[in-house]
Every structure is written in structure tokens, then in C-alpha cells.
Amino acid sequence: MTFSPELEKRFAKLLQSYPEGRQRSAVVPMLIYAQDEVGACTPELIAEVAKRCSVDPLQVDEVIGYYSMLHRKPQGKYHVQVCTNISCMLVGGEELYEQAKKKLGIGHKETTADGQFSLEEVECMGACSWAPTVEINYDYHHNVTPAQLDALIEGLKK
Amino acid sequence: MPKKLYNEPSPLETRVVSKRFGLENSERLDTYLANDGFKAFLKAREMTPEAIVEEVKTSALRGRGGAGFPTGMKWSFVPRTSPKPKYIVINADESEPGTCKDRLLMEYDPHQLIEGILIAGLAMDAHKGYLYIRGEYRFIIDLMDKAIEEAYSKGYLGKNIAGTGFDFDLYTHSGAGAYECGEETALLDSLEGKRGIPRMKPPFPAVAGAWASPTLLNNVETFSAVPAIIRDGGKAFADLGTPKNGGTRLVCISGHVNKPGVYELPLGFPMMKAINEVAGGMRGGKKLKAVVPGGSSCPILKADECDLPMDYDTLAKVGSMLGSGGMVILDEDTDMVRFALRIMRFYAHESCGWCIPCREGTTWLRKILQRFDDGGGRKEDIPLIGELSKNMLGRTFCALGDAAAMPTQSIIQKFSEDFEKRLAQEAVAV
Numbered sequence: 001m002t003f004s005p006e007l008e009k010r011f012a013k014l015l016q017s018y019p020e021g022r023q024r025s026a027v028v029p030m031l032i033y034a035q036d037e038v039g040a041c042t043p044e045l046i047a048e049v050a051k052r053c054s055v056d057p058l059q060v061d062e063v064i065g066y067y068s069m070l071h072r073k074p075q076g077k078y079h080v081q082v083c084t085n086i087s088c089m090l091v092g093g094e095e096l097y098e099q100a101k102k103k104l105g106i107g108h109k110e111t112t113a114d115g116q117f118s119l120e121e122v123e124c125m126g127a128c129s130w131a132p133t134v135e136i137n138y139d140y141h142h143n144v145t146p147a148q149l150d151a152l153i154e155g156l157k158k
Numbered sequence: 159m160p161k162k163l164y165n166e167p168s169p170l171e172t173r174v175v176s177k178r179f180g181l182e183n184s185e186r187l188d189t190y191l192a193n194d195g196f197k198a199f200l201k202a203r204e205m206t207p208e209a210i211v212e213e214v215k216t217s218a219l220r221g222r223g224g225a226g227f228p229t230g231m232k233w234s235f236v237p238r239t240s241p242k243p244k245y246i247v248i249n250a251d252e253s254e255p256g257t258c259k260d261r262l263l264m265e266y267d268p269h270q271l272i273e274g275i276l277i278a279g280l281a282m283d284a285h286k287g288y289l290y291i292r293g294e295y296r297f298i299i300d301l302m303d304k305a306i307e308e309a310y311s312k313g314y315l316g317k318n319i320a321g322t323g324f325d326f327d328l329y330t331h332s333g334a335g336a337y338e339c340g341e342e343t344a345l346l347d348s349l350e351g352k353r354g355i356p357r358m359k360p361p362f363p364a365v366a367g368a369w370a371s372p373t374l375l376n377n378v379e380t381f382s383a384v385p386a387i388i389r390d391g392g393k394a395f396a397d398l399g400t401p402k403n404g405g406t407r408l409v410c411i412s413g414h415v416n417k418p419g420v421y422e423l424p425l426g427f428p429m430m431k432a433i434n435e436v437a438g439g440m441r442g443g444k445k446l447k448a449v450v451p452g453g454s455s456c457p458i459l460k461a462d463e464c465d466l467p468m469d470y471d472t473l474a475k476v477g478s479m480l481g482s483g484g485m486v487i488l489d490e491d492t493d494m495v496r497f498a499l500r501i502m503r504f505y506a507h508e509s510c511g512w513c514i515p516c517r518e519g520t521t522w523l524r525k526i527l528q529r530f531d532d533g534g535g536r537k538e539d540i541p542l543i544g545e546l547s548k549n550m551l552g553r554t555f556c557a558l559g560d561a562a563a564m565p566t567q568s569i570i571q572k573f574s575e576d577f578e579k580r581l582a583q584e585a586v587a588v
Contacts, residue, residue, distance in 0.1 A: 017288075017329040017331075019243065019286075019369055022350070022369050024350060024351035024352075025350050025351045026351065027351035028332070028333070028334050028348065028351060029331055029332040029334075032293055032332055032334045033332070053351070059351075059352075062353065063334075063351070063352065063353055066336065066353040066354065066510070067333070067334035067335050067336050068334075068335035068336065069293045069294070069334040069335035070334050070335070084500070085255045085454075085500065085504055086255050086256065086413075086450070086454055086486055086497065086500055086501060086504075087255060087256055087412035087413060087484075087486055089496075089497075089500050090412070090414060090486070090488065090492065091412075091413070091414075123253075123255070123337065123504055123507060123508065124253055124254070124255040124256075124337075124454075124504070125294050126252045126253065126257065126258045126260075126261055126292070126295065127258050128255065128256050128257065128258045128410055128412040128484060128486070129164065129165060129258050129410050129411060129412045129418045129419045129420050130164050130165070130258070130418070130419075131412055131418070135294060138294075138296035139297075140297070142164065
């Protein structure tokens with residue numbers, strides 16, 4: 001597989017980060033960085049990461065089901081993650097998640113028909129003092145109200 | 159431009175690890191150097207490794223990740239003369255519900271963390287470090303990569319650091335979404351490219367950690383406190399807190415208060431003062447119902463139990479923990495059935511499945527609590543929840559099973575009236 005020069009640079013750096021003969025360590029970071037570019041952990045990507053880390057494809061495959069951020073099918077262009085864990089729940093996280101479902105017309109781990117948005121109810125994202133929190137792709141949004149969430153989504157539609 | 163803080167600081171804070179937060183370009187090395195940066199490393203370079211560890215012991219610093227183990231003691235367990243390479247692993251998997259402090263230490267003062275890691279490297283004779291950051295914190299990983307790059311370019315990482323002849327390489331390692339990987343042995347498996355599953359202890363990571371080599375593993379905040387300890391002396395740090403509970407810590411206050419935020423408070427700071435003065439008191443003038451003192455794993459405290467100093471030993475005495483510093487404040491309107499359910503949904507989702515009491519226990523508790531919340535609760539469910547939780551305690555490789563059981567038991571014991579109220583409502587509905 002061919003990747004962008006930036007990703008290749010990252011891969012090269014990762015592979016030399018770990019002690020000699022321990023390149024299996026690069027498996028999870030390589031998958032998550034590559035997934036951003038490829039769109040999902042495809043069988044082709046699994047084989048490629050296995051080859052580069054000198055491990056069996058099964059050893060790459062088996063981590064995918066374990067880590068919640070790794071996925072085999074593509075998500076929406078904008079992956080909307082709403083936290084409903086305790087700190088968020090106390091200040092409106094569940095209402096925010098309901099609003100997101102209504103606004104996008106999809107449920108947990110679903111994607112809109114046009115592939116623009118996907119939604120996920122997530123566990124604590126580490127923004128408890130500025131709750132409720134939404135992360136869209138890798139961007140954190142703090143103290144989000146339902147109206148602000150609507151505006152955020154509208155802004156991304158353009 | 160001074161970087162905007164996520165919340166206003168409080169005048170009641172004692173800022174040690176957060177003292178550079180809010181400075182202009184606080185994330186840059188020159189800002190760090192102009193504000194006491196790397197003085198501690200140069201001082202440590204002149205000390206023996208034993209003296210460094212001794213200074214950390216004197217500071218009475220205890221692990222800021224959750225367990226509160228004395229840091230100096232942990233440092234002394236690593237066999238620095240081992241012929242194997244030694245590694246420093248930094249736990250930045252910050253995932254305990256209620257906790258949001260390590261990200262600030264990396265965002266606002268990455269070089270303080272790097273200096274703390276280097277001092278640990280000197281003490282352990284280690285020359286490589288791995289900073290394991292949760293995958294959701296991609297922006298923090300990018301910031302740390304930039305800070306590390308800057309440190310390399312100016313000679314504060316790599317070969318012959320600051321002309322001292324000491325070499326050290328530091329790398330970031332991205333997680334990919336797993337609470338369990340905050341547990342130190344699961345983190346090590348994850349670092350090795352596997353599913354994050356806890357290991358049998360012993361051997362402890364100090365002896366056989368990353369790639370079966372001696373490994374020192376501490377939380378971001380723990381390493382970030384080290385430069386101040388070496389620079390100003392362990393005693394000065396210890397004196398900020400209470401006996402055996404040295405220094406200050408970042409307390410993340412969330413929930414039903416007027417000014418939720420992350421505040422640096424000395425160990426032993428009164429809990430009610432933290433709620434009423436630091437965090438601006440209860441929102442909407444409501445009454446306090448309960449406090450989760452240190453992240454969702456900690457047994458909950460009823461309002462009338464909260465008049466106490468926040469240190470590890472006092473919290474242990476009342477049957478709870480100071481944990482990771484995530485203080486969640488609940489007002490009188492909070493429904494404890496829903497609260498217990500949300501906690502259990504989390505642990506059932508995050509249980510790695512390795513140990514059956516945890517995998518099955520969290521799933522069954524989630525189902526029972528869900529049924530209760532949906533209006534199908536039975537009187538016998540209340541003791542059943544307590545019994546199931548009890549059967550999980552101490553029967554798993556890591557603490558996740560305990561972390562799910564302990565808050566649940568405390569909620570059932572202390573707030574059984576919330577459960578009984580639901581049963582009474584059901585009876586009326588029928």
C-alpha cells in the first residue's frame with residue numbers, strides 16, 4: 001500500500017522508536033494513524049501493518065476489536081462523539097446526546113446516508129470540568145449546549 | 159499571546175506544578191528555561207542516583223494516577239544496576255471518569271514533564287522513555303511531539319543533554335481507546351502492540367515491565383512534580399501537604415458546582431472549602447447530596463461525610479480514596495439509581511474480559527441496574543447488587559473489577575432510600 005509522505009514519515013519514526021526486534025509495539029499507533037488516512041482498518045491495511053511490523057496479520061487483526069477507536073468500516077467524514085459519563089451526565093450530557101441523535105437522524109455507531117456524519121455515545125474523554133463535552137474527529141468542544149451542538153453540525157455541513 | 163485557561167484560577171490555589179499555566183507561550187522551551195526550567199535536571203546530574211530517590215522519598219510524593227503509592231518507594235524498586243536496559247514509561251492514558259488534569263500538564267507545561275522524566279532517567283540509569291497518551295487526546299500527542307522535537311533541537315533530549323554527557327530519547331505512543339490501558343500492566347501489553355490485558359504480579363513492572371526489562375511507570379502529574387522537588391528540596395514539597403501526603407495536586411472539580419475546574423490544592427485541603435469556596439459553591443443554591451472524591455472508582459461520600467481534609471490517609475479512613483483527583487459533586491436532585499447505572503455501564507463497557515468475575519459481574523450489574531432504572535426493580539435486587547459487587551472484590555488480576563464494585567456497594571449502602579423510592583413508585587404505578 002502507498003501512503004502520504006507524512007504518514008510514511010510517521011511510520012518510519014514509529015518503527016525506530018522501539019527496541020530492536022520489538023517492532024510489534026508500533027502496531028496500535030500505526031493502525032490509528034493509518035486509519036485516519038485510509039478510512040478504516042481494511043484487510044489490506046492489516047496485512048500492510050503486519051508486514052511492516054514483522055508480525056502475523058492475525059496479531060494485528062486481534063487488537064482491532066479491543067480498542068474502541070479502531071474500526072473496520074469507514075465512519076462519517078465527521079465523527080461526532082458525545083460523552084454521557086458521570087460528569088457530563090450531571091450537566092446535560094444525555095440531553096446533548098439525544099439532541100445529536102435527533103439532529104443527525106442516526107443512532108449510536110451509525111452513519112448518515114450521505115456519509116457526512118457518524119455518531120457515537122462515548123465514555124469519559126477527559127474534559128469533566130468543562131462538561132458536557134463533544135469531540136468531533138479530534139477536536140474537543142467544551143461546555144456544549146444543545147443549540148451550540150446544532151450550530152456546530154450546521155457549520156460542518158457547508 | 160497568553161494561552162487561555164479552561165477555567166479561571168482560584169486565589170486559594172497553591173500553584174507548584176501549574177505555576178506556568180497561563181504564561182505567554184508556556185509550552186515553549188525558552189519560556190520554561192526563563193522560569194526555573196532545567197535547573198533541577200542540572201542539580202540532579204550532580205547528585206547520586208540514591209540521593210535523587212532519597213529526595214523523592216523525603217517529598218512524600220504519592221502517585222497521582224490513582225493508587226497513591228509512595229513515589230520514592232516505587233523508584234527504589236527499580237534495579238538500576240541491572241544489565242538489562244531500563245525504561246521510563248509515562249502513563250498519560252487519563253481515562254478515569256472525573257479526571258482531566260494530565261492533559262493540562264502536557265498542554266501548558268510539556269517541558270516540566272520532560273524534565274521530570276529526565277531526572278527519573280538519571281535515577282534509574284534509563285535512557286529511553288515512552289509517553290503513552292490516550293488516542294482521543296490526539297491534539298495533546300501533537301503538542302507533545304512538537305515539544306519533544308523542540309527539546310531535541312536545543313539539546314535537552316538526545317545525546318549529551320545540556321552538555322552533561324547524559325543521553326535520553328523520549329517517544330510518544332498513541333493509545334486507541336481503552337480505559338483498561340490506564341492500568342499499568344495492561345498499559346505495558348498495549349505498549350508492546352497487544353490487547354491491553356493485565357498481567358499477573360509479581361513480577362512487578364519495576365523488575366519486568368516493558369519488553370521484560372526493568373521499568374519505572376508513573377503518572378504524568380507524578381513526573382511533573384519531580385522538578386520542583388529536586389529544585390527546592392523534598393522537604394519544601396512535603397511541607398506543603400500533610401504528613402506522608404506531600405505537596406499539592408491538581409483537583410478536577412466537576413458536576414453541580416458554580417465554578418467547575420481544575421485547581422491545584424495542597425494535600426489536606428478541606429473538602430467543603432474546595433466545594434464552597436474554590437469551586438464557587440453549589441449550583442442554583444441546591445443542597446449537597448454526595449461527592450465522588452477521586453474518580454468514579456472511589457466509594458462515594460454522603461454530604462455529612464465530606465467535612466474532612468483531602469489527603470490519602472483520611473480518605474482511606476472513611477473507606478474511600480483520593481484516587482486520581484477527579485471530584486464529582488452531586489446535588490440533592492441527583493437520582494442515585496441512574497448514577498449507579500451510568501457508572502456500571504462504563505465499567506461493563508471497559509472490562510477487558512480477561513477475568514470472569516469482572517467481565518460477568520459488571521455485565522450482570524449493568525443489566526440489573528438497567529432493569530431497576532426502567533421500572534422493573536425488585537426488592538431483592540438491592541441486596542443482590544450488594545452481593546454481586548462483593549463477589550467481584552479482590553478476585554481479578556487488576557483493579558477494574560474492584561473499581562466497579564466499590565462505588566456500587568457504597569451507593570447501595572448509603573443511598574438505599576433512592577432505590578426504595580423507585581420501588582414505591584412502581585407499586586403506585588401498578
